[in-house]
Amino acid sequence: xxxxxxxTPGRCIGCRTCEVACAFRHANAGVPGRSRxxxxxxxxxxxxxxxxxxxxxxxxxxxxxxxALWRNPITGAIDVKSNRCVRCNACVPACPFGNMxxxxxxxxxxxCDVCEGDPACAQFCPTRALEYLEV
Amino acid sequence: MLNLDINGRRVTVRKGTTxxxxxxxxxxxxxxxxxxxxxxxxxxxxxxxxxxxxxxxKKTRVVTACNFPAKTGLAVETESEAVxxxxxxxxxxxxxxxxxxxxxxxxxxxxxxxxxxxxxDQNRDNCILCGLCxxxxxxxxxxxITQAGRGATREVVAPMREPxxxxxxxxxxxxxxxxxxxxxxDRDSMRRVWDRDFEMVRCVGCGRAYITREYxxxxxxASGLPASHFExxxxxSRSLTAQTMYQHMVLRDKEASHx
Numbered sequence: 001x002x003x004x005x006x007x008t009p010g011r012c013i014g015c016r017t018c019e020v021a022c023a024f025r026h027a028n029a030g031v032p033g034r035s036r037x038x039x040x041x042x043x044x045x046x047x048x049x050x051x052x053x054x055x056x057x058x059x060x061x062x063x064x065x066x067x068a069l070w071r072n073p074i075t076g077a078i079d080v081k082s083n084r085c086v087r088c089n090a091c092v093p094a095c096p097f098g099n100m101x102x103x104x105x106x107x108x109x110x111x112c113d114v115c116e117g118d119p120a121c122a123q124f125c126p127t128r129a130l131e132y133l134e135v
Numbered sequence: 136m137l138n139l140d141i142n143g144r145r146v147t148v149r150k151g152t153t154x155x156x157x158x159x160x161x162x163x164x165x166x167x168x169x170x171x172x173x174x175x176x177x178x179x180x181x182x183x184x185x186x187x188x189x190x191x192x193k194k195t196r197v198v199t200a201c202n203f204p205a206k207t208g209l210a211v212e213t214e215s216e217a218v219x220x221x222x223x224x225x226x227x228x229x230x231x232x233x234x235x236x237x238x239x240x241x242x243x244x245x246x247x248x249x250x251x252x253x254x255x256d257q258n259r260d261n262c263i264l265c266g267l268c269x270x271x272x273x274x275x276x277x278x279x280i281t282q283a284g285r286g287a288t289r290e291v292v293a294p295m296r297e298p299x300x301x302x303x304x305x306x307x308x309x310x311x312x313x314x315x316x317x318x319x320x321d322r323d324s325m326r327r328v329w330d331r332d333f334e335m336v337r338c339v340g341c342g343r344a345y346i347t348r349e350y351x352x353x354x355x356x357a358s359g360l361p362a363s364h365f366e367x368x369x370x371x372s373r374s375l376t377a378q379t380m381y382q383h384m385v386l387r388d389k390e391a392s393h394x
Binding site: 007009010038040042043046048050059062063065066067068081083084085086087088089090092093094095096097098099100101107 | 171172173174271274275276305306307310311345346351354357358359360363364365366367368369370371372373374375376377378380381384
């Protein structure tokens with residue numbers, strides 16, 4: 001049984017709690033990380049949370065020249081081996097959904113890893129616009 | 136499989152593993168500056184020194200863990216007196232070479248060195264000749280920069296000290312440099328690195344210059360992805376994704392109201 005992080009944009013109220021939850025879950029030495037989820041305003045009172053879709057044939061994996069991106073067999077998500085990342089940034093523009101980001105100060109690329117099977121964004125989303133569901 | 140002792144603990148590793156990997160897998164820390172998991176071991180920074188006793192021998196010796204293959208029966212010490220002394224000496228030399236580098240100063244302070252016992256080198260930049268920039272450039276397939284000279288005059292340069300023709304301006308060398316010694320400047324849709332100027336491609340969405348044309352072309356060719364993947368900056372890709380999802384929502388609602 002595998003789980004998937006799902007987005008239901010119609011339920012999003014633009015509160016950006018997911019962004020805060022994500023940044024704090026990925027904090028390093030007390031400094032909040034870069035949020036792997038970003039809420040976009042697309043029309044008046046309409047928001048869409050954007051995060052990694054964990055593509056089956058992922059462009060980021062194809063773009064990586066050193067195999068630093070791999071699919072975690074437990075969570076099903078594509079994870080970054082940050083010690084393998086050579087900071088070439090090839091995956092950042094390669095992702096057609098814009099979900100690869102560079103985080104200071106290490107400058108390695110970061111992405112949604114579904115918090116190793118316990119996504120903070122889904123946990124804190126008050127309207128279930130983000131859910132971690134059995135599929 | 137190979138069985139060896141690390142700090143008195145018996146560990147089992149696969150054949151072909153280096154000592155450094157075995158040590159870190161066993162949960163011990165060894166400082167490094169020139170090591171990178173995606174690149175071949177290089178043994179330049181000499182910080183990963185450990186003491187080993189080979190099977191059947193009485194004498195121990197100090198070796199660099201990053202390029203020493205694990206062997207069955209090997210006894211490894213990562214914090215012995217000889218190791219601490221050697222590491223301190225290496226750190227002392229690095230600190231004399233780059234007295235101005237915050238990374239080196241911090242690392243030196245961690246072994247109890249606040250100032251070098253050698254006269255500090257005032258006329259040098261913060262390059263420690265770890266070779267990460269040269270190796271990452273090779274790994275990405277460009278080989279635009281190299282090391283030249285011997286001994287005290289060794290340095291990382293572009294061929295003939297001219298703007299490197301094979302450089303694509305990706306910036307991996309500048310980002311991987313442990314001492315931030317490679318200047319990379321982005322200004323007005325131009326990027327300057329290794330004294331070469333690159334024109335940067337503007338994002339089709341927002342017009343921000345975000346990648347050099349040379350790097351864009353080479354990544355399209357190397358990844359086999361359609362060129363359209365490299366036309367937008369990540370910011371605009373997210374906006375496009377959000378808009379597309381929104382349009383699907385509107386469409387679905389319209390269909391629902393027609394039923």
